[in-house]
Amino acid sequence: MTGQGHRAMRIGLSSLVAGFGVCLVPGLLDAAVRERMAERVSAHYTARALEETGALNIVSSVLLDYRGFDTLIEATVIFAAAAAIGSLLANAGIPTRRKPLSVLVQCAISYLGPLFWIFPVTVILRGHVSPGGGFQGGVALAVLLILARIVYGDASPAPGVDDRTLEVAEAGGAAAFLAVGLVGLASGTAYLANLSAGFRAGVPGALAGAGFMLLLNAAVGCKVAASLALIQRRLDRGSGESI
């Protein structure tokens, strides 16, 4: 394409996007629309979520209980993405080698490394009590694995999370989610039913409360972390050198 045509197309597309944005503003400013939405659903959730699901974090109660099935399909989308990238890029290229780190950096990492795991694990396990949950914590965990990969390459000395472990964690997380859902069927209610299937609500704010949410958050966190870390490894494997 010529420079002139490219420029014209760029200006055209930019003005299209800007026009679309301007069209959205009245809708965002329309207080009536906001109020109508707030009345209908959120009032029910804020008033009844704790009693119906046992979770203090209303967002988690919506994600894992009221619409647990959607969350299952979301997790399947990530699974499909990881599988597609794996099938396209599997074993293409050579293993990555990085320059060895200096002794000072190695010592610092070996002391600080375990501390970095606290945040993602807390976010995953306390998802039904405080903000966070399986997705957020899982991605944070994946970022941790990816950073370790970028620093160490294939020659990771300490945690030893190899591709095989990640594949097992990914499949295991998905299987655990499906299995927890089956409990609902076994108890005669619905698939992915929480308190009505006999899971105990417990004390609000306790770690072992809110029915199956701790289990589901752990399963989702495992699955998401493993999937995303595997995607990065497939991309990284091909490049064969440090970035």
Place this chain on the structure above:
Amino acid sequence: MKDIAYILLLGLLVVSASATVMVRGLMSAIVALSVFSIATTVVFAFLQAVDVAMAEAVIGAGLMTALYVAALGRMASAK
């Protein structure tokens, strides 16, 4: 005071989003996009959507940046 900070944040969103499209070089675009993500995170926190803010922080600023850089590295080595 709070309103002014909020409007400045929204301005930063527009600036960083435009910079992502306009800037020369893919690596600069990736950095601009991650600035956009961080600004979005603060906006979500302003609106008291802490869960969404956390998701945006780890996905937008952390994961997507890492994946884009990895993809860019792959492209560079494929040339």
